Amino acid sequence: MNLNHLLQLFSVGILTYFFLVSVFYLALFCLSFVELLRHQLRARFATPKEILKAKIVPPISVLAPAYNEEKSVVMSVHSLLRLEYRQFEVIVINDGSSDGTLDALIQAFALKKVARQYFPRIPTRPVRAIYRSQRVRNLLVIDKENGGKADSLNAGINTSTCPLFCCIDADSILEKDSLLTIAHPFLEAYSEVVATGGLVRVANGCKIKDGEVLEVRTSGRWLVDFQIVEYFRAFLSGRTGLSKLNCLLVISGAFGLFKKEPVIEAGGYRHDVVGEDMELVVRLHRMMRDAKRTYQIKFLPDPVCWTEVPESMRVLSRQRNRWQRGLAESLFHNKVMLGNPRYGLLGMVAMPYFLLIECLSPVVEITGYAVFTLGLMRAAVGLPAFLAFFMLATVLGVLLSLLALFMEELAFKRYPKVKDLLRLLAAAVLENFGYRQYLSLVRAKGLVDWIRGKKAWGAMERAGLS
Amino acid sequence: MLVGMKNIPSDPLLTLVIHASIVLVLVVAVLVLVLLVIKFVVVVYDRDVAKAKRRLEPIFEQFVSGTAPLPAALTGVRWPLRGVLQYVVIHRSFGAEEPALKRIQSAYKRLGFIDVDHRRLKSLFWWVRAEGARCLGQLKVRGAKPQLLRLLGDPTLEVRLLSSWALGRLGDADTLQPIIDALAKDSRVAAMRLSSTVFEIGPRAVEPLIRLLRNPDPAQRLLVVHLLGELGDKKALPSIADRAKSDEDKEVRIAAYKALGTIADPSTRDLLIAGLGDPLWEIRAQAARGLAPLGSSAAVRALARCLEDPVWWVRRNAGEALAKLGEAGKATLLKAQREAPSQMTREIAAQWLDELESPPAAL
Numbered sequence: 023m024n025l026n027h028l029l030q031l032f033s034v035g036i037l038t039y040f041f042l043v044s045v046f047y048l049a050l051f052c053l054s055f056v057e058l059l060r061h062q063l064r065a066r067f068a069t070p071k072e073i074l075k076a077k078i079v080p081p082i083s084v085l086a087p088a089y090n091e092e093k094s095v096v097m098s099v100h101s102l103l104r105l106e107y108r109q110f111e112v113i114v115i116n117d118g119s120s121d122g123t124l125d126a127l128i129q130a131f132a133l134k135k136v137a138r139q140y141f142p143r144i145p146t147r148p149v150r151a152i153y154r155s156q157r158v159r160n161l162l163v164i165d166k167e168n169g170g171k172a173d174s175l176n177a178g179i180n181t182s183t184c185p186l187f188c189c190i191d192a193d194s195i196l197e198k199d200s201l202l203t204i205a206h207p208f209l210e211a212y213s214e215v216v217a218t219g220g221l222v223r224v225a226n227g228c229k230i231k232d233g234e235v236l237e238v239r240t241s242g243r244w245l246v247d248f249q250i251v252e253y254f255r256a257f258l259s260g261r262t263g264l265s266k267l268n269c270l271l272v273i274s275g276a277f278g279l280f281k282k283e284p285v286i287e288a289g290g291y292r293h294d295v296v297g298e299d300m301e302l303v304v305r306l307h308r309m310m311r312d313a314k315r316t317y318q319i320k321f322l323p324d325p326v327c328w329t330e331v332p333e334s335m336r337v338l339s340r341q342r343n344r345w346q347r348g349l350a351e352s353l354f355h356n357k358v359m360l361g362n363p364r365y366g367l368l369g370m371v372a373m374p375y376f377l378l379i380e381c382l383s384p385v386v387e388i389t390g391y392a393v394f395t396l397g398l399m400r401a402a403v404g405l406p407a408f409l410a411f412f413m414l415a416t417v418l419g420v421l422l423s424l425l426a427l428f429m430e431e432l433a434f435k436r437y438p439k440v441k442d443l444l445r446l447l448a449a450a451v452l453e454n455f456g457y458r459q460y461l462s463l464v465r466a467k468g469l470v471d472w473i474r475g476k477k478a479w480g481a482m483e484r485a486g487l488s
Numbered sequence: 489m490l491v492g493m494k495n496i497p498s499d500p501l502l503t504l505v506i507h508a509s510i511v512l513v514l515v516v517a518v519l520v521l522v523l524l525v526i527k528f529v530v531v532v533y534d535r536d537v538a539k540a541k542r543r544l545e546p547i548f549e550q551f552v553s554g555t556a557p558l559p560a561a562l563t564g565v566r567w568p569l570r571g572v573l574q575y576v577v578i579h580r581s582f583g584a585e586e587p588a589l590k591r592i593q594s595a596y597k598r599l600g601f602i603d604v605d606h607r608r609l610k611s612l613f614w615w616v617r618a619e620g621a622r623c624l625g626q627l628k629v630r631g632a633k634p635q636l637l638r639l640l641g642d643p644t645l646e647v648r649l650l651s652s653w654a655l656g657r658l659g660d661a662d663t664l665q666p667i668i669d670a671l672a673k674d675s676r677v678a679a680m681r682l683s684s685t686v687f688e689i690g691p692r693a694v695e696p697l698i699r700l701l702r703n704p705d706p707a708q709r710l711l712v713v714h715l716l717g718e719l720g721d722k723k724a725l726p727s728i729a730d731r732a733k734s735d736e737d738k739e740v741r742i743a744a745y746k747a748l749g750t751i752a753d754p755s756t757r758d759l760l761i762a763g764l765g766d767p768l769w770e771i772r773a774q775a776a777r778g779l780a781p782l783g784s785s786a787a788v789r790a791l792a793r794c795l796e797d798p799v800w801w802v803r804r805n806a807g808e809a810l811a812k813l814g815e816a817g818k819a820t821l822l823k824a825q826r827e828a829p830s831q832m833t834r835e836i837a838a839q840w841l842d843e844l845e846s847p848p849a850a851l
Binding site for chain 2: 045064407413417421429431
């Protein structure tokens with residue numbers, strides 16, 4: 023077998039792979055679209071305000087891990103305290119910050135040390151002190167030794183007094199009715215629902231004042247706008263459909279609501295992985311299915327969390343490298359479910375999807391570019407095959423991005439200015455020429471790093487939402 | 489397609505994939521175009537609706553605040569603006585009192601919208617039926633009662649909920665039984681919506697609900713106990729107390745103790761104190777919670793014993809109740825913090841003493 027034959031073989035394989043992946047994405051989009059439509063119709067007849075009036079809503083502990091967030095933590099906590107919900111507490115976990123995070127909180131909220139009971143039902147790094155605000159009754163701050171985000175969340179779970187907990191990032195902003203809407207499935211079927219995830223939107227460029235998003239805008243930076251479109255694709259076109267099949271394997275660590283007891287039963291967040299959010303959700307699925315319990319893990323498009331995304335390629339690369347490692351870890355630690363009919367659609371569809379598409383597609387894509395370019399040069403691959411690959415790898419990517427953008431526009435219309443819409447339209451096209459390919463390289467490296475055993479998070483620099 | 493390229497054999501699979509890819513890309517491109525067209529239509533429609541509303545609202549407002557009959561500018565409105573006019577009328581009815589409400593209702597009827605809503609109730613699409621029920625409920629159309637009662641058997645929850653809400657708006661207590669029959673086994677959301685229905689009916693709902701406490705279905709009794717607790721009418725206390733003592737369903741008993749705590753009448757103090765010794769921890773926890781606003785030296789002594797309860801929720805609620813029982817409660821917590829043999833008890837007492845020292849909540 024000579025090189026040309028090898029290139030031909032690879033080209034057929036890669037083209038077939040891309041075709042099947044594209045069919046899957048299209049099917050997922052259609053499922054998501056129908057589900058979003060149904061959701062929007064139902065939402066017309068049930069407003070969050072009704073939940074606000076009810077006395078039967080389950081209380082929620084909002085857990086906000088904070089590490090070196092002195093620039094934004096006070097504003098974030100203010101915005102959390104303004105959430106509209108009948109009964110909730112905010113627990114900020116200061117994870118051994120080396121900057122002035124704790125001091126900023128003590129000063130802003132008149133914190134005082136209390137003898138609060140701390141049950142470490144999930145083992146954590148030692149807790150140094152628990153503070154209660156003298157001004158705001160439902161604010162607690164835990165000061166603990168550094169242990170990472172997972173460890174912080176576990177400490178928050180141990181301290182919380184509510185049956186549900188909501189994990190968010192300390193530098194994110196929740197909309198006022200986000201708790202109301204994310205808790206809604208628990209009201210509908212409390213005994214079944216185990217976790218719900220909300221929509222994460224990009225805050226960069228938006229007008230934000232006192233922890234509230236006043237005006238939604240694009241940022242003027244192409245890198246950020248590409249990420250806006252990516253988030254639409256991932257959340258609206260992807261997670262909505264997977265949620266419908268009860269195959270949602272990831273709830274964003276930036277915004278998720280969980281029932282506390284099943285999480286404790288599952289052992290809490292693992293602190294030896296980088297993708298602790300996805301790993302927990304996969305483990306919850308596994309635990310519930312092993313126990314043959316009826317359950318749901320859902321994604322909802324209404325409750326919104328605004329978060330800051332990387333504005334430099336360097337930080338973005340670190341983030342995507344980490345996400346890819348987290349994905350590989352989560353799949354690896356729960357590999358017993360892969361292709362296992364005992365786990366139903368989860369084992370037979372969702373896990374293979376995440377492995378073969380989300381995890382391996384960067385490697386296949388890069389290989390594809392190499393194979394088809396080399397093949398064309400050596401006349402081993404014909405022009406039609408090359409064009410077909412280009413269509414599937416790039417043109418279809420543009421179209422799928424446009425579909426996600428239109429879906430967002432039809433359902434939510436969060437970008438009122440025409441200028442922003444046009445910019446996002448352009449981003450949906452341009453991201454497929456260079457940006458996506460670069461991220462495929464980054465993700466492929468992430469996979470290699472995971473194989474080599476790399477564990478570090480990498481520094482995430484933030485400008486702070488203001 | 490591959491023939492003619494040097495050294496490249498034709499591959500049927502490759503050809504198939506190429507052709508399929510072209511079809512796939514075309515399908516997705518068509519989808520994008522369809523969505524683009526829909527977006528364009530929505531933008532134009534929204535603009536036209538906004539323009540129509542700006543024109544119709546002042547005319548309708550003038551009608552509502554006057555005594556003249558409906559002007560031709562409104563009666564002459566044709567499709568598609570009739571849809572806009574209907575919602576101008578509906579929105580004007582929010583918060584409207586007599587005599588404005590009567591004017592709005594008469595306009596709604598005169599403009600033929602009641603007939604439109606009646607037809608909607610028979611639609612194949614659940615969201616149209618739900619919307620019809622909502623509009624009829626908002627305008628308190630009594631003539632819709634039989635159809636709304638029929639819709640309580642609708643297969644879609646939203647339709648049942650809105651029909652029950654609309655029936656509540658009509659204010660007839662005799663609709664409670666069919667509403668509860670329709671919603672008892674549904675979600676908490678149903679129970680929550682039922683609260684608003686019951687509040688719409690008001691005090692006249694209490695007697696029918698008390699009678700429903702004898703229903704053989706525990707799901708219904710559970711729902712009714714919740715509702716009576718929310719209504720807070722003391723006439724229901726003997727019946728709720730009866731359910732608390734002797735209902736065969738555990739959840740109903742727990743809900744009954746919760747309702748007693750919510751109503752917080754001194755006549756139930758002894759029953760709540762007795763509940764602190766119940767074998768079920770949920771009842772002990774609810775009883776502890778319920779004693780917070782009632783207070784008495786017997787309650788303080790009983791709550792002090794609950795600080796030693798093996799279940800955290802019971803200790804927590806007992807601590808909270810003591811924290812709210814003034815000096816006697818505080819003294820009990822102090823004593824527990826210093827002298828209790830169990831660390832759990834000392835810690836929960838310390839926790840609630842910390843709470844007492846915090847100033848009242850302020851945002």
